Amino acid sequence: MQSGRILSNDLLISGALTAAYYIPDFITADEESYLLRKASIHESPKQKWKTLANRRLQLWGGEILRKNILFREEMPRFLTPYPDIVGRLKGTKAFESSPHGEPNHIILNEYLAGQGIMPHEDGPSYYPVVATLSLGSHAVFHYYSYSKSEDGSMQVGSPRPSSGRTINPAPVLSVFLEPRSVIITTGDMYTSHLHGIDEVTDDNFMGNGRLRCQAGKEVMVSNWQAVRAEGMRDVLHFGGTLARKTRFSLTCRDVEKAAAPLKGQALRTSSRG
Numbered sequence: 001m002q003s004g005r006i007l008s009n010d011l012l013i014s015g016a017l018t019a020a021y022y023i024p025d026f027i028t029a030d031e032e033s034y035l036l037r038k039a040s041i042h043e044s045p046k047q048k049w050k051t052l053a054n055r056r057l058q059l060w061g062g063e064i065l066r067k068n069i070l071f072r073e074e075m076p077r078f079l080t081p082y083p084d085i086v087g088r089l090k091g092t093k094a095f096e097s098s099p100h101g102e103p104n105h106i107i108l109n110e111y112l113a114g115q116g117i118m119p120h121e122d123g124p125s126y127y128p129v130v131a132t133l134s135l136g137s138h139a140v141f142h143y144y145s146y147s148k149s150e151d152g153s154m155q156v157g158s159p160r161p162s163s164g165r166t167i168n169p170a171p172v173l174s175v176f177l178e179p180r181s182v183i184i185t186t187g188d189m190y191t192s193h194l195h196g197i198d199e200v201t202d203d204n205f206m207g208n209g210r211l212r213c214q215a216g217k218e219v220m221v222s223n224w225q226a227v228r229a230e231g232m233r234d235v236l237h238f239g240g241t242l243a244r245k246t247r248f249s250l251t252c253r254d255v256e257k258a259a260a261p262l263k264g265q266a267l268r269t270s271s272r273g
């Protein structure tokens with residue numbers, strides 16, 4: 001993906017190959033409330049909450065079963081046609097080269113204050129583009145690289161264990177995720193980096209976009225000058241604490257290998273593949 005081929009208000013926050021794009025206000029406040037309502041009351045036998053050690057999630061679009069194949073299910077109506085998250089993401093052109101030209105699989109993650117996700121890679125089931133929409137709370141998204149030497153690095157567990165490689169604890173990129181924003185991760189940032197969210201109840205900012213991390217180290221938030229949400233912009237500029245609230249995120253990806261829907265289920269989403 002090249003700069004300029006996605007939404008005009010995009011922000012490229014890393015180099016061309018190691019790309020991450022931040023898009024504020026991807027949805028309106030009304031759409032956010034609608035999605036939060038739908039997400040929390042949405043109940044269907046196939047799409048129930050799955051509880052993990054440190055968060056809950058729901059899968060939409062189907063489940064990835066053996067051999068990295070997605071057994072497709074219809075997307076719920078609140079992802080398409082209204083507010084049409086799928087169509088809007090397609091409009092960013094981020095999925096232009098992906099097998100189906102749009103995300104076909106969406107994970108809804110729920111994080112309570114103090115919950116996060118350890119540094120991990122998303123792995124080879126997906127085309128290497130992921131778009132993550134934040135709802136309900138801010139978070140800080142860190143990207144990490146693997147380190148070649150043992151010096152100054154730490155061993156970090158991963159949802160996709162990566163052969164015991166060590167991870168450099170200093171993030172290569174840190175992005176503030178406003179509610180209603182989308183972060184798109186692609187290129188090297190997808191294929192050879194990790195990403196994670198610290199398990200904290202508060203984020204402490206020192207002014208001019210500096211964040212004091214868990215280990216006491218300071219990192220720069222790359223997009224601090226682009227943040228405009230009320231009550232957040234000033235904290236990033238002048239310092240202060242932002243309490244995490246319950247955050248829902250929609251992690252949207254294109255599973256390369258997708259099988260027909262299970263019997264009796266129609267699909268509204270189109271497929272080029």
Ligand SMILES: O=C(O)CCC(=O)C(=O)O
Nearest residue numbers: 107109117122132249251
């Ligand atoms: O919830 C997020 O913002 C990130 C989720 C994530 O990285 C994942 O589901 O793989």
Ligand SMILES: [Fe+2]
Nearest residue numbers: 120121122195
């Ligand atoms: Fe991830």
